[in-house]
Amino acid sequence: MSGPTAVVLGAGSWGTAFAKVLADAGTDVRIWARREQVAAAINDTRTNPDYLPGRRLPDRITATSDAAKAIDGAEIVVLAVPSQTLRRNLAEWVPYLAPDSTLVSLMKGIELGTLKRMSEVIVEVTGVATDRVAVVSGPNLAAEIADEQPAATVVACTDTDRATLIQAAISTPYFRPYTNDDVIGAELGGAVKNVIALACGIATAMNLGDNTKATLITRGLAETSRLGVALGADPLTFAGLAGMGDLVATCSSPLSRNRTFGEHLGRGETLEEAQAATKQTAEGVKSCLSIRDLARRHDVEMPITEQVERVCHEGLSPRVAMAALMARSTKPE
Structure with missing residues (x-):
């Protein structure tokens, strides 16, 4: 049929x-x-x-x-x-x-x-x-x-x-x-995971291990969930395929464009050099700007997204960005 x-x-x-x-x-x-x-x-x-x-x-x-x-x-x-x-x-x-x-x-x-x-x-x-x-x-x-x-x-x-x-x-x-x-949750999960994958790629190129990447994935999911709830998404969506599932695949796979792009940035390449090397669209590079602005509009903290944007668009050293994330004040999970 x-x-x-x-x-x-x-x-x-x-x-x-x-x-x-x-x-x-x-x-x-x-x-x-x-x-x-x-x-x-x-x-x-x-x-x-x-x-x-x-x-x-x-x-x-x-x-x-x-x-x-x-x-x-x-x-x-x-x-x-x-x-x-x-x-x-x-x-x-x-x-x-x-x-x-x-x-x-x-x-x-x-x-x-x-x-x-x-x-x-x-x-x-x-x-x-x-x-x-x-x-x-x-x-x-x-x-x-x-x-x-x-x-x-x-x-x-x-x-x-x-x-x-x-x-x-x-x-x-x-x-x-x-x-x-939950259209809102599905779309946000798909957009923000690209930014977190850039961070995981950067960490990979810096020879940081699985603890670091697991931390970025988990705290990245927390960022995504906070923004999602502020926009009216169902928080359970982020525990599912469109949230955690997509995030894990994109952050951990060498097939991921965003993770691969992040590796180039983590090796100290400029945005232009990384773009020339990868030749395909890494959505997170542009979306980190709009996601950061969306978070600020709704007064949501997204520290990983903020640092990725600074590395991509303000020339911040990946090592300085990682240090800034680790230096944030401690708080309950």
Whole structure:
């Protein structure tokens, strides 16, 4: 039995892996690629050599660089572009959206300037009701999922029927989705973990051990939970896949872009040098600015985020940043 039709807007590693999940679950999928040569490679070779080399993509997947053609008639519209480009891209795509399509965000960031979560940007730009927007978040390293290694994720949506629809559309023997109605918590977990992963990467490059990294992960989760509760999230979300699950995977895996980027910073490279070396978007580098500002707006303490922002954007030495965290006044946990 054929499932709904879907489009994935963005042909990066996670967008491509997610398209494979949809196809393996029985959905016909179109991928929109910004560059024509990426779309051609997917159609001609059944692979995405730039972002997921060596992984064969199902025949249910086709690709195009024509957004109107990609979106036409799609019942599930998956947004998988870098978070800071969402507003600009989405404004061009709005005219092509079907009236009752479900918009699915794979993005993990907070918009600079507006301090909006990605679902808030989607609602603002498209004018759709909030219950048409779902968020997918969890320990979802793209290469492992493309290799069909067992993984789970959270589909968060205020409309439980839509959450269940997306759940069914991405359920495969190797990918297990759970539903949740806490969109705020799922999005914050996904955004803040990138910042904490930068800190873990920095610590790794400084030859600091597992005690340090476990401390950063645990206190990073505390920061995330504090901000989440201030914004109206369910604190239990942060103990689940979209919170602790995503945080552990991103902070501990060499496949994590943010952790890898942090390692470059920890070796003393500048932001520009680290960007040149990694060549992919590390969402936490920009989001640390907006998350810091969001925390200040709500009077929430986020000391790890503050220090990561100073290392990334103010040229602070990683050693000075670590010393500053350890020198904070003691208090009850």
